[in-house]
Amino acid sequence: MHRHNVTMAVFPPVYLQQLAEHAERDGNPPKVRVYCFGGDAVAQASYDLAWRALKPTYLFNGYGPTETVVTPLLWKARQGDPCGAVYAPIGTLLGNRSGYVLDAQLNLQPIGVAGELYLGGEGVARGYLERPALTAERFVPD
Numbered sequence: 243m244h245r246h247n248v249t250m251a252v253f254p255p256v257y258l259q260q261l262a263e264h265a266e267r268d269g270n271p272p273k274v275r276v277y278c279f280g281g282d283a284v285a286q287a288s289y290d291l292a293w294r295a296l297k298p299t300y301l302f303n304g305y306g307p308t309e310t311v312v313t314p315l316l317w318k319a320r321q322g323d324p325c326g327a328v329y330a331p332i333g334t335l336l337g338n339r340s341g342y343v344l345d346a347q348l349n350l351q352p353i354g355v356a357g358e359l360y361l362g363g364e365g366v367a368r369g370y371l372e373r374p375a376l377t378a379e380r381f382v383p384d
Contacts, residue, residue, distance in 0.1 A: 243274065244270075244272055244273075247273070247322070248272060248273075248274055249273070249274060249275045249276070249379065250274065250275065250276040250278070250302075250319055250340075251272075251274050251276070251277055251278070252277075252278040252280060252304075253277065253278075254278070254279065254280070254281045254349075255278055255280075255281065255282045255283070255284045255288060255350045256282065258277060258279045258284075258288070258292055259288045259292070261296065261347070262288070262291045262292045262295040263291070263295070263361050265295040265296055266291065266294065266295035268324055270313070271295060271296045272296070272344065273332060274296065274298055275299040275300065276294060276298060276299060276300045276301075277292060277298050277300075277301050277302070277317065278301075278302040278303075279301070279302070279303055279330075280304035280305060280312075280313060281306070283329040283330070284303060284329060284330040285329055285354065286325040286327065286328055286329065286330070287290055287302070288321060288365075289319075289325045289330050290325070290363070292377075293321065296320075297320075299320070299321065300318060300319065300320060301318075301319045301330075302316060302317065302318050302319070303316070303319075303330045303331065303332065303333060304316055304318040304333075305317070305332035305333060306361070307361070308367075309367045309380070310333055310339075310361050310366050310367075310373060311365040311366070312337060313336065314336060314337070314339045314341070314361050314363075314365060315332045315333040315334060315335055315336065315341070316333040316334065316336050317330060317331045317332060317333030318333070329354035335363075337363070337365070338363050338364040339361060339363035339364060339365065339366075340362040340384065341360070341361050341362075342359075342360045342362075343355070343356075343359055343360075343362050344357050344358055345356040345357050345358075345373045348360075348382065354375065360382070360384075362384040363384075366381075368381075369381050370373070
């Protein structure tokens with residue numbers, strides 16, 4: 243990363259954590275301005291470590307299940323932005339997409355009430371290949 247002057251890098255959270263641990267231990271972090279992570283939840287301790295050890299300008303958390311063709315939600319953090327939770331936020335919707343937090347009966351939950359996240363709009367798969375029962379269970383009309 244030093245040799246090629248990398249300025250933006252995208253890693254799974256566990257790799258970002260390992261890179262931050264190495265930089266904290268040995269110093270001389272790469273001069274990467276933007277680190278993006280996704281594919282798994284990022285704990286607040288890892289988030290804090292990345293800022294402290296890697297010293298980026300921004301951290302991005304890209305969130306989304308495979309069925310939404312990757313990253314329907316994105317959270318952009320600047321230096322000093324708190325994680326604000328046990329895990330980094332999943333962010334806001336990108337593009338022509340919709341998102342709802344629903345209860346078990348598919349009723350919209352009030353803001354701040356737990357439920358299941360339902361995503362719709364562009365980029366959502368049509369279903370699972372040759373698995374109609376699973377498709378019917380997981381994909382609901384919007």
